[in-house]
Amino acid sequence: MVKSKIRAVVVTIGDEILIGQVVNRNASWIGQQMNLAGFSVVRMVTVPDQEEAISGALEASLSHADIVLMTGGLGPTKDDITKHALATFFNMQLVEDQDTLRQVTSFFAARGMALTETNRKQAEVPEGCQVMKNQHGTAPGMLFEKDGKVAVAMPGVPAEMKRLMTGVVIPELRRRYQGQEIVHKTIMTHGMGESHLSDLIRDWEEGLPPHIRLAYLPRPGVVRLRLSAAGDSRSYLEQTIAEQVTMLKRLIPELVFGFDDITMEEVVGRMLRRQEKTVATAESCTGGAIASKLTSISGSSDYFKGAVVAYDNQVKQQLLGVTPGSLQKEGAVSKQVAEQMAAGGRIKMATDYAVATTGIAGPGGGTADKPAGTVWIAVASGEEVVSELFRFGNQRERNIERTVLSALNMLRKLLLKREHRDAGLSSPASDS
Amino acid sequence: MVKSKIRAVVVTIGDEILIGQVVNRNASWIGQQMNLAGFSVVRMVTVPDQEEAISGALEASLSHADIVLMTGGLGPTKDDITKHALATFFNMQLVEDQDTLRQVTSFFAARGMALTETNRKQAEVPEGCQVMKNQHGTAPGMLFEKDGKVAVAMPGVPAEMKRLMTGVVIPELRRRYQGQEIVHKTIMTHGMGESHLSDLIRDWEEGLPPHIRLAYLPRPGVVRLRLSAAGDSRSYLEQTIAEQVTMLKRLIPELVFGFDDITMEEVVGRMLRRQEKTVATAESCTGGAIASKLTSISGSSDYFKGAVVAYDNQVKQQLLGVTPGSLQKEGAVSKQVAEQMAAGGRIKMATDYAVATTGIAGPGGGTADKPAGTVWIAVASGEEVVSELFRFGNQRERNIERTVLSALNMLRKLLLKREHRDAGLSSPASDS
Numbered sequence: 001m002v003k004s005k006i007r008a009v010v011v012t013i014g015d016e017i018l019i020g021q022v023v024n025r026n027a028s029w030i031g032q033q034m035n036l037a038g039f040s041v042v043r044m045v046t047v048p049d050q051e052e053a054i055s056g057a058l059e060a061s062l063s064h065a066d067i068v069l070m071t072g073g074l075g076p077t078k079d080d081i082t083k084h085a086l087a088t089f090f091n092m093q094l095v096e097d098q099d100t101l102r103q104v105t106s107f108f109a110a111r112g113m114a115l116t117e118t119n120r121k122q123a124e125v126p127e128g129c130q131v132m133k134n135q136h137g138t139a140p141g142m143l144f145e146k147d148g149k150v151a152v153a154m155p156g157v158p159a160e161m162k163r164l165m166t167g168v169v170i171p172e173l174r175r176r177y178q179g180q181e182i183v184h185k186t187i188m189t190h191g192m193g194e195s196h197l198s199d200l201i202r203d204w205e206e207g208l209p210p211h212i213r214l215a216y217l218p219r220p221g222v223v224r225l226r227l228s229a230a231g232d233s234r235s236y237l238e239q240t241i242a243e244q245v246t247m248l249k250r251l252i253p254e255l256v257f258g259f260d261d262i263t264m265e266e267v268v269g270r271m272l273r274r275q276e277k278t279v280a281t282a283e284s285c286t287g288g289a290i291a292s293k294l295t296s297i298s299g300s301s302d303y304f305k306g307a308v309v310a311y312d313n314q315v316k317q318q319l320l321g322v323t324p325g326s327l328q329k330e331g332a333v334s335k336q337v338a339e340q341m342a343a344g345g346r347i348k349m350a351t352d353y354a355v356a357t358t359g360i361a362g363p364g365g366g367t368a369d370k371p372a373g374t375v376w377i378a379v380a381s382g383e384e385v386v387s388e389l390f391r392f393g394n395q396r397e398r399n400i401e402r403t404v405l406s407a408l409n410m411l412r413k414l415l416l417k418r419e420h421r422d423a424g425l426s427s428p429a430s431d432s
Numbered sequence: 433m434v435k436s437k438i439r440a441v442v443v444t445i446g447d448e449i450l451i452g453q454v455v456n457r458n459a460s461w462i463g464q465q466m467n468l469a470g471f472s473v474v475r476m477v478t479v480p481d482q483e484e485a486i487s488g489a490l491e492a493s494l495s496h497a498d499i500v501l502m503t504g505g506l507g508p509t510k511d512d513i514t515k516h517a518l519a520t521f522f523n524m525q526l527v528e529d530q531d532t533l534r535q536v537t538s539f540f541a542a543r544g545m546a547l548t549e550t551n552r553k554q555a556e557v558p559e560g561c562q563v564m565k566n567q568h569g570t571a572p573g574m575l576f577e578k579d580g581k582v583a584v585a586m587p588g589v590p591a592e593m594k595r596l597m598t599g600v601v602i603p604e605l606r607r608r609y610q611g612q613e614i615v616h617k618t619i620m621t622h623g624m625g626e627s628h629l630s631d632l633i634r635d636w637e638e639g640l641p642p643h644i645r646l647a648y649l650p651r652p653g654v655v656r657l658r659l660s661a662a663g664d665s666r667s668y669l670e671q672t673i674a675e676q677v678t679m680l681k682r683l684i685p686e687l688v689f690g691f692d693d694i695t696m697e698e699v700v701g702r703m704l705r706r707q708e709k710t711v712a713t714a715e716s717c718t719g720g721a722i723a724s725k726l727t728s729i730s731g732s733s734d735y736f737k738g739a740v741v742a743y744d745n746q747v748k749q750q751l752l753g754v755t756p757g758s759l760q761k762e763g764a765v766s767k768q769v770a771e772q773m774a775a776g777g778r779i780k781m782a783t784d785y786a787v788a789t790t791g792i793a794g795p796g797g798g799t800a801d802k803p804a805g806t807v808w809i810a811v812a813s814g815e816e817v818v819s820e821l822f823r824f825g826n827q828r829e830r831n832i833e834r835t836v837l838s839a840l841n842m843l844r845k846l847l848l849k850r851e852h853r854d855a856g857l858s859s860p861a862s863d864s
Contacts, residue, residue: 391543
């Protein structure tokens with residue numbers, strides 16, 4: 001990880017996070033924003049709504065970081081005790097803040113509600129902290145200083161926290177600290193596992209300049225390679241990262257399908273749109289998951305026409321034109337049936353391309369010959385039908401996920417070939 | 433929140449969490465499972481892939497909790513240094529574990545791949561720790577003991593971590609610590625939002641005996657009601673919870689579709705299997721997501737025959753028999769088209785039931801008449817076609833998710849009606 005000299009800790013307060021009722025997206029968002037702003041988040045901590053736990057986390061965090069960003073525990077209900085913990089920790093009295101009181105009063109007035117005693121308490125703040133107006137809720141943000149370090153308390157409601165962070169906290173922190181420039185680039189790869197990929201690109205990795213670091217971020221079927229550069233000049237960082245990306249793409253052209261967290265379905269969707277081509281799917285073992293992925297993108301109706309999910313052999317024959325002979329002789333999980341599904345689906349739904357899958361998703365249903373995880377994928381264009389055999393494991397969900405990715409990747413390669421042919425090129429490259 | 437005396441800390445290791453590239457869902461899931469098992473998660477901490485940070489978190493966590501659960505940093509690439517940090521912290525040597533080596537070798541052999549030096553390192557473990565076999569990946573889990581406390585290290589890949597937690601870690605922790613007896617029961621509801629539901633069942637909630645607590649766990653389209661009872665006698669807890677569940681089911685019979693995190697597709701799948709009936713789907717706005725959900729269940733080929741995803745009107749006509757007149761006069765998003773899709777899909781795929789959806793998933797594509805989120809759902813049986821209009825918001829992903837749930841729920845109600853008729857009953861009840 002690239003290190004900024006300015007270290008921050010994110011502290012989340014709330015029992016609902018600890019019992020797993022709520023996923024801690026706030027911490028994630030804060031991490032992202034701080035990182036983009038050139039600060040280094042060195043720790044994230046979640047503690048319960050208890051005064052002792054809050055003070056403890058605050059003390060520990062201030063001892064090894066410059067900035068502590070706290071969210072949660074500022075609402076009006078009785079389990080919210082952050083403000084008392086802060087007042088005690090910083091040795092301050094709680095006093096009514098007049099600006100905040102006006103803000104809270106008008107917040108309720110605008111909703112036709114009178115101010116209760118509980119609401120009024122929202123206007124109390126530790127005397128001497130810097131109050132940050134919350135225009136979208138009732139709990140204000142608060143900024144504390146101690147020994148040249150900064151602690152910030154924000155409400156846990158995501159929209160309120162985000163506005164305070166973007167509008168007040170980050171500009172304030174930038175003003176106080178001079179962060180180092182940090183540039184990231186993520187390369188999306190498919191088709192090789194983390195360990196084999198790392199063997200393959202070891203020499204390149206070891207040749208990275210010292211200001212650039214590499215991290216492997218694997219997901220099922222996808223390994224993301226994140227390059228991070230730190231230094232004084234943003235343009236220099238961007239240029240050196242671009243050089244390394246070019247080298248990497250030359251090394252593994254077939255594996256790179258895009259950049260910066262783009263999904264395979266987005267890449268394929270953009271290519272189809274650019275080429276003004278249409279696609280359909282003919283799915284057995286993926287059960288509609290490829291169609292579902294393609295249509296998760298708004299506007300996909302421009303290039304996606306339809307799908308036939310043919311779990312049953314009758315449906316394969318009736319709606320896709322698979323021949324009874326192939327089903328009998330080769331079995332439903334075979335090269336022939338996959339290719340007939342793709343070719344038939346393309347014709348039945350009148351598209352330029354069709355993608356077909358047939359396999360044993362598992363965990364049951366396998367044989368010695370065709371164990372669970374055996375999958376045939378075929379892609380048909382007007383000119384050719386290509387097909388490939390895959391052997392995944394016996395976990396149903398993963399097999400489906402991997403089949404979807406592999407099928408879309410085969411379509412991507414076919415589209416890429418066409419793009420290169422149209423452009424008069426011959427070597428493969430990846431879409432950005 | 434029911435409090436256990438046994439305290440646990442969840443430590444997540446990974447730069448990708450700290451820079452906000454990945455949301456920490458692992459910690460959330462572990463929090464939930466530990467809470468259900470009767471342990472109290474008192475803190476969650478995320479640290480970078482650095483030896484010092486890992487040891488520091490481990491030391492601090494062991495000082496104020498009984499159990500430390502670590503995930504992440506066990507992959508083969510060089511940014512993964514957790515194992516070294518653990519060996520140093522517990523003062524152990526890294527040695528090759530023969531069982532793990534066999535497991536890793538056969539993992540790669542099954543994929544037709546040879547073992548690299550990097551892979552081989554995966555089989556190294558600190559000598560003296562308890563190795564937990566990871567049957568779904570290459571990095572094993574490890575359990576350490578120190579001064580009567582327990583530290584567990586698991587891989588960060590969610591599927592692998594979850595299987596180790598459920599299969600090994602939680603049973604082991606239960607065996608070691610004798611918590612208070614805790615009994616949970618989760619009631620799955622669909623069809624009403626959290627706030628309206630809570631108004632509706634307020635009297636029942638307020639009448640709960642003091643040893644039973646209620647938590648609302650909302651998900652898109654589903655509100656889970658979790659009852660937790662704590663005490664000395666398991667049978668007493670189970671009996672009193674069962675009484676409360678019976679009362680609640682009488683109060684909201686239409687809304688309860690199952691128990692204990694069963695999914696709607698599992699409920700529907702079980703009913704179809706029990707009744708020996710088959711189903712197909714004819715989907716427009718859901719783009720194959722209903723078929724995908726139904727086929728996510730192993731063995732679903734017994735009752736699921738196929739699907740036609742008809743994004744394009746031509747496909748609606750060709751493969752589902754929708755009439756051009758209805759499309760022209762009523763538009764694709766209409767009661768008539770939904771009903772024709774369901775009836776046509778049922779006949780084309782020769783099933784007992786068919787479910788159809790047509791709507792505007794959004795965010796684009798809406799009109800004043802039919803804004804984004806307008807969805808017609810129809811279900812056809814051999815006897816009738818029922819249909820219903822829904823108006824969701826303009827968030828694509830949520831709309832699709834809600835349409836899938838609502839469609840499956842309509843099918844569930846039709847299946848339920850049949851079950852009751854066959855059983856000679858008349859009042860509705862819910863499936864368990």
